Amino acid sequence: MNKEVNYVLQGFFLTLVVVGAIAFSNLLLSIPPPEEPATVESHFIPIDSYKPGNGHDGKAIFQNNCASCHSAFKDLTGPALSGISQRLPDRKLLYQWVQNPAAVLKSGNVYFNTLKKRFNDVQMTAFPDLSNAEIDAVIDYITVTYKAGMPASLP
Incomplete structure (x- = not known):
């Protein structure tokens, strides 16, 4: 039973990592690029x-x-x-x-x-x-x- 619980927990954490990575990439994509600094x-x-x-x-x-x-x-x-x-x-x-x-x-x-x-x-x-x-x-x-x-x- 310990092996099955371990697989379930690993699957749960892997799902959290994937969902977090997707959310983070969406956040990065929503940030507008910085404006070019003004030059002389x-x-x-x-x-x-x-x-x-x-x-x-x-x-x-x-x-x-x-x-x-x-x-x-x-x-x-x-x-x-x-x-x-x-x-x-x-x-x-x-x-x-x-x-x-x-x-x-x-x-x-x-x-x-x-x-x-x-x-x-x-x-x-x-x-x-x-x-x-x-x-x-x-x-x-x-x-x-x-x-x-x-x-x-x-x-």
């Missing part, structure tokens, strides 16, 4: 499609004044510029920073002092000759050319 290229609009909106060529201004220290998506000597409007929505403060960073740092501004420390105490070069409209053109160029920014990792 998927956010890129060709530079040639950029059209200046305020009469200033943001692309040229960026390349002549900003590109040696800044990129759109990668920190260089200075922070990546994509998403700057979200990180710093006060345009007036941004104008002051670009035109006279020493004065903004001296005022005790927490954001910019923290940013300076994050970049090894390198102070941004002042651009007193850039007008507010030219700074807007650079921001518009970055925003239009790179339609979606990387997550802001700056303070």
